[in-house]
Amino acid sequence: AQKITQTQPGMFVQEKEAVTLDCTYDTSDQSYGLFWYKQPSSGEMIFLIYQGSYDEQNATEGRYSLNFQKARKSANLVISASQLGDSAMYFCAMRERGSQGNLIFGKGTKLSVKP
Amino acid sequence: NAGVTQTPKFQVLKTGQSMTLQCAQDMNHNSMYWYRQDPGMGLRLIYYSASEGTTDKGEVPNGYNVSRLNKREFSLRLESAAPSQTSVYFCASTQDRSNYGYTFGSGTRLTVV
Numbered sequence: 023a024q025k026i027t028q029t030q031p032g033m034f035v036q037e038k039e040a041v042t043l044d045c046t047y048d049t050s051d052q053s054y055g056l057f058w059y060k061q062p063s064s065g066e067m068i069f070l071i072y073q074g075s076y077d078e079q080n081a082t083e084g085r086y087s088l089n090f091q092k093a094r095k096s097a098n099l100v101i102s103a104s105q106l107g108d109s110a111m112y113f114c115a116m117r118e119r120g121s122q123g124n125l126i127f128g129k130g131t132k133l134s135v136k137p
Numbered sequence: 138n139a140g141v142t143q144t145p146k147f148q149v150l151k152t153g154q155s156m157t158l159q160c161a162q163d164m165n166h167n168s169m170y171w172y173r174q175d176p177g178m179g180l181r182l183i184y185y186s187a188s189e190g191t192t193d194k195g196e197v198p199n200g201y202n203v204s205r206l207n208k209r210e211f212s213l214r215l216e217s218a219a220p221s222q223t224s225v226y227f228c229a230s231t232q233d234r235s236n237y238g239y240t241f242g243s244g245t246r247l248t249v250v
Contacts, residue, residue: 127172
């Protein structure tokens with residue numbers, strides 16, 4: 023079974039609008055971390071945001087926020103006020119305490135921002 | 138600049154040839170990783186090294202070997218390249234229990250013909 027599921031292979035959003043990228047995860051660990059990475063067409067992996075399983079508040083970093091719903095095992099990324107430069111692949115990842123700290127990635131969502 | 142440096146950036150191999158992908162980090166991280174990225178598959182872990190002198194298999198280790206030469210360097214070797222190993226390879230490193238995930242290298246695009 024997949025540990026990280028991203029159900030949206032591709033999405034479109036109008037410039038300046040908000041967009042939510044979905045991510046659900048599967049773990050039996052109580053302690054884990056959830057991450058989002060951005061991969062633009064140039065190919066590098068850029069860390070965006072982190073949420074710990076014990077964090078009570080949703081993580082925010084500038085225009086990025088993580089909608090963490092622990093009971094539903096979801097960790098959706100919300101990008102506010104989309105910009106053309108947000109067009110990229112976005113990967114959700116999880117790091118379990120019981121997996122020696124290895125990051126497990128979802129298959130990604132390709133976001134396209136329309137002017 | 139601090140970070141993870143991978144070489145080469147691009148490589149074309151013939152089936153059966155061997156090569157080593159090099160990776161070095163200057164952040165004094167303990168853990169280092171090799172991933173491959175294929176279209177529609179996300180990133181999959183090939184091998185990792187939790188500390189100098191130790192290496193372990195990840196999800197897709199077949200056809201690869203690794204060496205943790207010292208704390209800074211972690212190399213990935215293809216002994217006999219196959220077309221199925223055509224992929225983009227990423228090296229990454231992290232401190233233990235980091236809240237910031239991994240720092241990635243810029244990737245190596247490998248084509249095996």
